[in-house]
Amino acid sequence: LITKEHAYESNGSVYFDVSSFSKYKTILQNISQEDLEEEEEEEEIDYSIIGEKKNPKDFALWKKSKEDEPFWESPWGKGRPGWHIECSAMAIKYLGETIDIHGGGQDLKFPHHRNEISQSEAYTGKPFANYFMHNGFVNIDNEKMSKSLGNFFLVSEVAEEYDPIVIRFFLISSHYRSSINYSLDNMNQTKKNYDKLLTTIKKVKETPLIEGDTEITEKLITLIAEAKKNLIESMDDDFNTPKAIAEIMTLFRNINRAIIENNNKINEKFHDDFFEFIKMVDDIFGIFPNLEKRLQNEFFIPMDEKDELINSLLEIIKYTRSELRAKKVYDLSDEIRKRLRDLGLEIEDN
Incomplete structure (x- = not known):
């Protein structure tokens, strides 16, 4: 870079001369060189030597x-390498002069990336990367996650509370370039949405098949084809996952309305097209692994049904304790109450 006059030594350090690289300010920005020149004229930037550097932006x-x-x-x-040059050196050595992503x-x-591109392209004379993908952050209750704020945690910790697939479903509900807000409300809503998907899949799986076509099945088959097309177009548009997920949710709502609410029958063509669509969704997003086991597993019961089940179980426990006390088996009755208290459930004996 020094030989090519893109860098210079100053007081034992070596700096990249940003004025030697004409694209420096336009990298990663959607502005033209013409606009940039007008901007620079208005700014009247002073490029006189400041300290060791010729330009404050030299790195x-x-x-x-x-x-x-x-x-x-x-x-x-x-001395030691600068922060930016380390990445260029490793990328060029192990991935080549131009990398894909x-x-x-x-x-x-x-x-960092602007400087990395500048020094790499000044050195090789070739594009450094065909695509740059900058991801957003996970915020916690609308605040940036950080250890200093005490709101820092690991995915493994969240996975103790939520199915990892629900976490994945939550993350892809936002575009990768956008930040996403993690909160219990958002996670619980994501879980409900995911449970709804599983409920629909289970219903389609269990619905008896009929011979021939009906107006409803023809319409649903068309909707599946449209959803498939729109999903692929969304993913081709810079991995627009929220739009793709919206397509899936809309399709499932229409299927719910037709099959679950209106109790319509389905034919083999719809059944096969639907599960082919499910396979495609899983191949792309990985949100339906081990589907058969997931459909059978009790922790994927929809939330409203879970509440009903929990209430029923509590009634059984209360009845059992009442019977134990009537038979004067107080030790076992008290042990049940103690264990429930440990879970945060309080039972008072009248």
Whole structure:
């Protein structure tokens, strides 16, 4: 980079000269060179030497080491690589001069990725990456997750409370470039939506098949084909997962209305097309693994049915304790009450 006059040494450090790279300001921005030149004229930026740098925006490729810092010997003295040059060196060595996809958080777009692109392309003369994908953040109750705020936790911790597939369903409900807000309300709503999907799948699976076509089955078959087309178009549009999920939810609502609410029968063509669609959704999003087991497992009972089941179980427990006390088996009755109290459930004996 020094030989190509894209960098210069100053006081034992080496800096990238941003003025030598004409695309520096337009990288990752949808503005034209013409607009940029007009902007610069208005700004009247002073490019005089400031400290060690010719330009305040010049960044370190090699940094002179301070006392007691790790260092390597170099033609410019003891020092270490700059933050940005490390990534370019590793990418070019192991992935080649042009890579297909470069990822990273939104906070790395500038200055890190802009500087990474500048130094790499100035060095190779080739595009550094064909696509940059910058992901949004997971916020907690509308605040950025961080250890300093005490709202930091791991996916493994959330997975103790929620099925990992529900977590995945929650994450893809937002576009990867957008931030998403994690809260108990949002997670519980996601779980309800996912349970609804499973309920619909189970209903279609259990509905008896009829011979021939009906107006309803023909309409539903058309809706499946449209949903499939729209889903693929959504994913082709920069992985627009929220739009794709909306297509799935809309289709399932229509199927619910036709089969569950109106008790319509289905034919083999609809049944096969529906489960082919489910397979496609699982291949893309991975939200229906081990589907047979999921449909049979009790913790995927819809929320309203779960509430009813829990209330019924509590009534059985209360009745059992009452019978035990009537038979003067107080030890066992008290043990049941103690264990319920440990779970946060209080029972008072009248």
